[in-house]
Amino acid sequence: MLKDILVHVDGGRAAEWRVEAAAALAEAGEGHLVGLHIASTAEEMPWIEGYATEMVIRYAAERAEADRARARELFDRQVAGRAIGREWREASGLADRTVTQHGRYADLIVLGQSEPQAAPFSSTPGLAEHVPLSAGRPCLIMPYAGRFPSLGRRVLVAWDGGREAARAVGDAMPLLTRAERVTIVTVGDKLQSGGSATQGAAALAAHLARHNVAAEARNDGGGTIAVPDLLLSLAADLSSDLLVMGAYGHSRLRELIMGGVTRAILDHMTLPVLMSH
Incomplete structure (x- = not known):
């Protein structure tokens, strides 16, 4: 049974359906769902470091905080009323490595397909390409377009x-x-x-x-x-x-x-x- 599921949650438009799918799987297995958000900081943004002014760095921090708030809100909304354990985590660092580290303590890692032309801070590209090869755990990749309420039938x-x-x-x-x-x-x-x-x-x-x-x-x-x-x-x-x-x-x-x-x-x-x- 899938008793312990980790879902990566960002502020992208596809994250809500990704969390919905992960929550439904956790509920079907009477399990526990962990929502993991990776905070964006200046240290993880090579296009900022060494080039940006203090104003640009402050703007980036504000956008990252808005993304975090959106991610937390949609996670809470999707797990509300479900008969599952739930946990919210926030971490910083290189996204693929951080998701991999947390995912090794789960039965399943739920990720999103990289979104083309996604807005800065509102998605985390590259996870679907790297985490399945390094985590040692099964990964469920959800498309960035479409909702799949009947997943696995x-x-x-x-x-x-x-x-x-x-x-x-x-x-x-x-x-x-x-x-x-x-x-x-x-x-x-x-x-x-x-x-x-x-x-x-x-x-x-x-x-x-x-x-x-x-x-x-x-x-x-x-x-x-x-x-x-x-x-x-x-x-x-x-x-x-x-x-x-x-x-x-x-x-x-x-x-x-x-x-x-x-x-x-x-x-x-x-x-x-x-x-x-």
């Missing part, structure tokens, strides 16, 4: 037989056992780990059946359609409200960066995505 599982995908399925089990429909999709003839894609999907379906999850397995040949486009198109065709997949990354010097398919899904996502690395 119709689940699409992207299966390639890899370690990351296996972690994602295991981490998603509390949601899969409550889903009305689960579809496993493989792409191409072979799994990443070797072996037949069709047989691998059937084996995963059999595993899920032992957890009382009735899953349909299907295979797509891929062809000329890019894998991210194929997954999002299939999710739309099936009216899926959750995509479960592995978060793939690789090292560049000492930094983990997203792999191509994972990054493309985060850039163009049209539904919530649960990722594990």
Whole structure:
């Protein structure tokens, strides 16, 4: 069960639906919800340090405080009346590292997709690209556009037989056992780990059946359609409200960066995505 959920809360327009989804998951599991706000300070704003006047720094501080107040207000509004434990935290520091540190003490981290052209101080970009690779906990990424009140009823599982995908399925089990429909999709003839894609999907379906999850397995040949486009198109065709997949990354010097398919899904996502690395 998802007993302890952490949601990142900023003052962005998408934060309210993100908190709503996290609160609903906490309530379904009779759990505890932590709202985490990362304060913006001059030290974390390289465009300010060394260039800005005292007036600009004061203006930035006022905007950051307004963002904090909006974040707290929407968190309180969304958890009001729900049968859950709730906790509000405020922290400062580099956002991805801070969320990662707090998230390691939770069953699930709920983040928002980076908003293009978001107003300064009203969102925290880059979290969805970095936290899933470093936290060691499953991350639920919510799109910046759209509301998803029925999250997890119709689940699409992207299966390639890899370690990351296996972690994602295991981490998603509390949601899969409550889903009305689960579809496993493989792409191409072979799994990443070797072996037949069709047989691998059937084996995963059999595993899920032992957890009382009735899953349909299907295979797509891929062809000329890019894998991210194929997954999002299939999710739309099936009216899926959750995509479960592995978060793939690789090292560049000492930094983990997203792999191509994972990054493309985060850039163009049209539904919530649960990722594990």
